[in-house]
Amino acid sequence: MxxxxxxxxxxxxxxxxxxxxxxxxxxxxxxxxxxxxxxxxxxxxxxxxxxxxxxxxxxxxxxxxxxxxxxxxxxxxxxxxxxxxxxxxxxxxxxxxxxxxxxxxxxxxxxxxxxxxxxxxxxxxxxxxxxxxxxxxxxxxxxxxxxxxxxxxxxxxxxxxxxxxxxxxxxxxxxxxxxxxxxxxxxxxxxxxxxxxxxxxxxxxxxxxxxxxxxxxxxxxxxxxxxxxxxxxxxxxxxxxxxxxxxxxxxxxxxLAYEYPDDTFSATETPQELLERLTWEGLEERYPQGCDEKLRQTLRHELQLIGEMRYAPYFLTVYDIVRYAREQDILCQGRGSAANSAVCYCLGITSVDPTQIDLLFERFISLERKEPPDIDVDFEHERREEVIQYI
Known part of the structure; x- marks a missing residue:
């Protein structure tokens, strides 16, 4: 029955x-x-x-x-x-x-x-x-x-x-x-x-x-x-x-699917637009004398992939945390696979000059993996709680 x-x-x-x-x-x-x-x-x-x-x-x-x-x-x-x-x-x-x-x-x-x-x-x-x-x-x-x-x-x-x-x-x-x-x-x-x-x-x-x-x-x-x-x-x-x-x-x-928490990064720009603007502005700060076309092409490739995967809010969150720490003179440094990203370098998250190494961006983000990237950032332990409270 x-x-x-x-x-x-x-x-x-x-x-x-x-x-x-x-x-x-x-x-x-x-x-x-x-x-x-x-x-x-x-x-x-x-x-x-x-x-x-x-x-x-x-x-x-x-x-x-x-x-x-x-x-x-x-x-x-x-x-x-x-x-x-x-x-x-x-x-x-x-x-x-x-x-x-x-x-x-x-x-x-x-x-x-x-x-x-x-x-x-x-x-x-x-x-x-x-x-x-x-x-x-x-x-x-x-x-x-x-x-x-x-x-x-x-x-x-x-x-x-x-x-x-x-x-x-x-x-x-x-x-x-x-x-x-x-x-x-x-x-x-x-x-x-x-x-x-x-x-x-x-x-x-x-x-x-x-x-x-x-x-x-x-x-x-x-x-x-x-x-x-x-x-x-x-x-x-x-x-x-x-x-x-x-x-x-x-x-x-x-x-149900994972959805990145909403955050008001900008009232006039989408997260992707804001990320691209900050990246190109960061490029000018990192290379005031100019850079070669290869690096610009690398940035365009990374930004396109970030846009396709809709990861811009995540990058902006990490950028904002690092920005806050540096404004408070809290030592911080990005590390790990994020060092393969020219975008992370231009945003000031990492300090490895992408023109000095052979980048493997797919080790950081890959369409095949279908999972968000992992941006590791270390903060000086005496003041880490300040960063946690800001987050």
């Missing part, structure tokens, strides 16, 4: 909670024939990278998100539908991490409301959802109508029927549809003992002392669609909701 995606999956990047690696979870989901898998760790996107690499290698549909753990106890999985929403999610997590001690992330509902455009949210209820959870659910749903679901999962306990009925009633009351999940902690049941040990380490207790802190059974693993239909078949709309969320979340980590 198809049409089911497991969208509440915790990997071992949820520290001392998840009992399986991200790639193990992806491979198991594929082996079980699931339509998709969603990896969402606690207040982090850390598990998404490895899950994405595995999913891409094995042809598995993957949703990458985060399980937002608010300071009042409310939990909601957030899956970005597009690249802009992913950026808002990283901003939200950065906000929560920067205001909290190391290892913690402090977020409140107001933060989620301010950054929550473009997500599919899955509210994950506690064991006994009460008025506080219902109120938060309603606030989130009112802010993002049609983009919030209420997670419902089998607890494999004697009161499962009553709990699921309460959640169904809450869904009707708030207008938030149900979504089925097994709230996964590991890829196969054999990982339950390891997950128990992780829980004990987290709670600072022994296995003998753990009691109800550890899971009562080994059921929180990935399950095939037919098993989920057997367990939650009386809630067909909840099972169908997983495919709807997958269809709406088209974002992939493949859409």
């Amino acid at each position: 198809s049409g089911f995606a497991e969208l509440a999956v915790t990997s071992n990047f949820s520290f001392l909670r998840g009992g399986s690696h991200a790639d193990e979870l992806v491979l198991q989901a594929r082996a079980l024939g699931l339509e998709a898998i969603g990896v969402a760790d606690r207040n982090t996107l850390a598990g998404g990278g490895r899950a994405h690499a595995s999913a891409k290698a094995h042809g598995m549909r993957l949703l990458v998100g985060a399980r937002l753990m608010l300071t009042d106890g409310f939990e909601a999985i957030a899956y970005p539908r597009d690249r802009a929403a992913y950026a808002r999610l990283t901003t939200l997590l950065t906000l929560g991490n920067r205001r909290a001690p190391k290892g913690e992330c402090h977020l409140v509902m107001e933060d989620v409301l301010a950054h929550g455009e473009g997500f599919c949210f899955i509210a994950m209820p506690p064991a006994k959802p009460g008025a506080a959870f219902r109120d938060n659910l309603r606030v989130l749903s009112d802010a993002f109508p049609g983009s919030v679901w209420l997670g419902v999962s089998p607890a494999y306990a004697g009161d499962d029927g009553r709990r699921q009925a309460r959640l169904a009633a809450m869904a009707r009351e708030t207008g938030v549809p149900l979504m089925a999940t097994n709230d996964v902690l590991y890829h196969v049941s054999a990982r339950k003992p390891l997950q128990d040990v992780l829980t004990c380490i987290r709670e600072h207790v022994t296995l003998e002392e753990a009691g109800y802190l550890i899971e009562a059974n080994a059921e929180r693993h990935l399950k095939p669609a037919d098993e989920m239909h057997r367990l939650l078949g009386h809630l067909p709309e909840a099972l169908a909701a997983t495919a709807e969320i997958v269809a709406r979340c088209g974002f992939s980590l493949d859409e």
